[in-house]
Amino acid sequence: MTSRDETIQLHDTYLSRHKLPLFRQFGWDVVEGKREGVFFWDVNGKRYFDCHVCGGVYNLGHRNPKVIKAVSDALGHLDLGNHHLMSTERSRLARKLVESAGATSTGERMGRVVFSSGGGEAMDFAFKMAKGYTGKSKILCLEGGYHGHTGLSMGAGDEKYTKAWNYKPEGFMKIGLTDLDRIETFFDDETAAVSLETIPATLGMNVIPRETMQHVRKMTREHGILLILDEIQTGLGRSGKTWAFQHYGIMPDIFATGKGLSGGIYPITATVYRDEMERVYEQNPMIHFSTFGGSEIGCAAADIVLDHATDPEFLAHVNALSDFFRDAVDDLVIQSGKVSGIRQVGLFQAIEFVDVSTCISAVARLNANGVFCVFSNNDRVCAQFMPPLVMTMEEAGELMTLVRQSIDEAEPRDLSSSDFFSTQTEARITSANRHL
Ligand SMILES: Cc1ncc(COP(=O)(O)O)c(C=O)c1O
The missing domain is CATH 3.40.640.10 (Type I PLP-dependent aspartate aminotransferase-like (Major domain))
Structure with missing residues (x-):
C-alpha cells in the first residue's frame, strides 16, 4: 500500500469520513508531503503552488528559514x-x-x-x-x-x-x-x-x-x-x-x-x-x-x-506582485470570456468568474494543474487567490501561465447532481466591489 492510500484509509477511519468525497470533486484530496517556500508537494511528488496558504498562515512561505x-x-x-x-x-x-x-x-x-x-x-x-x-x-x-x-x-x-x-x-x-x-x-x-x-x-x-x-x-x-x-x-x-x-x-x-x-x-x-x-x-x-x-x-x-x-520594502514587493496579478487577470477578462475581474487589495485577492459553475470547474482545473486554491464558500463565483507574499516575480509569471491554462480548460459544470451545491447557500453577492 502506498503511503497515500494508507493515509487516506486512516483519515477515512479515524478523521472525517465525509470530507474526502467532496474534496475529490475539486482535486483537494491531497496528502501533503514536502513543503518549501511557495510550494508544497503531495506524497507522490506532485508540486503545487500554494495559493490557499491556509488563509494567510503561509504568508511567508512554507518553512520560512528565518x-x-x-x-x-x-x-x-x-x-x-x-x-x-x-x-x-x-x-x-x-x-x-x-x-x-x-x-x-x-x-x-x-x-x-x-x-x-x-x-x-x-x-x-x-x-x-x-x-x-x-x-x-x-x-x-x-x-x-x-x-x-x-x-x-x-x-x-x-x-x-x-x-x-x-x-x-x-x-x-x-x-x-x-x-x-x-x-x-x-x-x-x-x-x-x-x-x-x-x-x-x-x-x-x-x-x-x-x-x-x-x-x-x-x-x-x-x-x-x-x-x-x-x-x-x-x-x-x-x-x-x-x-x-x-x-x-x-x-x-x-x-x-x-x-x-x-x-x-x-x-x-x-x-x-x-x-x-x-x-x-x-x-x-x-x-x-x-x-x-x-x-x-x-x-x-x-x-x-x-x-x-512592517518593513516598507517587503510591503512594496507585495504591492508590485499585486499590480502584476491585476494586469494579468484584467487580460484574462478580455481573452477568456470566463473571468469577470479580480477582487483585490494587495495580495488579498480572488478571481471572479462569470458564474458559479465556471468557477467550480476552474478551481478543479487549477488544482489538477498544480495550483492549490479554493472557492469562497459564501460566494462561490470567486476563487480565492492568495499566493505567499514572498513569491518572486519569476514564480508569479510561472503561476499565471498555469492559471491561464486552467481557465482555458474550465467548462461550466452541472452542479445540480452534487448534494453539496444543491443543498447549500448559493452565491449571495450580485455585484461585488472589487477594489478600494
Ligand atoms: C477571518 C477569519 N477569522 C477567524 C478565523 C478562525 O481562525 P482559527 O481557524 O484559527 O480559529 C478564520 C479562519 O479561517 C478566518 O478566516
Whole structure:
C-alpha cells in the first residue's frame, strides 16, 4: 500500500469520513508531503503552488528559514512559558503589535494585547471584551461572515455553521453588506459593537468601499459603539499595508490577528484593544486566561512575522506582485470570456468568474494543474487567490501561465447532481466591489 492510500484509509477511519468525497470533486484530496517556500508537494511528488496558504498562515512561505531559525533558537532555551507569570517575550511582542497599528491623523492608537492560540479564540475574546466593557449584549455582524468555529465567534458567523450543531447563539444580529451604509439604523440601547472582517474572505473578498467603512467608523464613534475588526486573514502585510484597516485611514477599537502570526510554524493569535478597556479587569484581574495563548515559542515566530509585515520594502514587493496579478487577470477578462475581474487589495485577492459553475470547474482545473486554491464558500463565483507574499516575480509569471491554462480548460459544470451545491447557500453577492 502506498503511503497515500494508507493515509487516506486512516483519515477515512479515524478523521472525517465525509470530507474526502467532496474534496475529490475539486482535486483537494491531497496528502501533503514536502513543503518549501511557495510550494508544497503531495506524497507522490506532485508540486503545487500554494495559493490557499491556509488563509494567510503561509504568508511567508512554507518553512520560512528565518522563522525556523527563530523558533529553533527559542527551543534552545525557552518553553511555552507559564501564563500566570510575566514573560519578556510576550511583553515585547505586545509592544510590537500595538506599535504596528500606528496612529490615525487624530492621534488614536491601540493600547494592549491579549494572546490566544487560535483565531476563533482571539475573536471570542474580542466579543467578550466588547460586551464586558460596554455592559451591553448585542453585536452587529455580517451575514455570510466568518470568524471561526468556537463559541462566540461561531455565533457571529453564518447561520449554516450554528444550525448544524443545534447552537442558538444569542446577541448576534446579522446585517447585509449593503446595510453598512445605514448601520446607524440598526443601533439600539443594547448594541455593544459592530464586528467585521476588514475585507470579508469567506464572503468572496468583496471589498468594503472606503466611504462605507469610514461611515461605519464615524457612526459607531458618535453612538458610543465599538468597532471590532477581524484581521485574521487580511492582516500582517497581506493587503499591501501592515493592517488592512490602514487602507481606510481608521483605527478600530479592537482587532484580532492570527493565522500568519504563527509564521506557519507555531500557533499564536492576538486580540489588540484600546487602553481604556483594561478597566474591565479592575474588579477581578483573574477573569481571563489562556494556557497556550502567547506561548514563548509562538512569540519567537511572531516577532519575525511582524518584522516583515512592517518593513516598507517587503510591503512594496507585495504591492508590485499585486499590480502584476491585476494586469494579468484584467487580460484574462478580455481573452477568456470566463473571468469577470479580480477582487483585490494587495495580495488579498480572488478571481471572479462569470458564474458559479465556471468557477467550480476552474478551481478543479487549477488544482489538477498544480495550483492549490479554493472557492469562497459564501460566494462561490470567486476563487480565492492568495499566493505567499514572498513569491518572486519569476514564480508569479510561472503561476499565471498555469492559471491561464486552467481557465482555458474550465467548462461550466452541472452542479445540480452534487448534494453539496444543491443543498447549500448559493452565491449571495450580485455585484461585488472589487477594489478600494
Ligand atoms: C477571518 C477569519 N477569522 C477567524 C478565523 C478562525 O481562525 P482559527 O481557524 O484559527 O480559529 C478564520 C479562519 O479561517 C478566518 O478566516
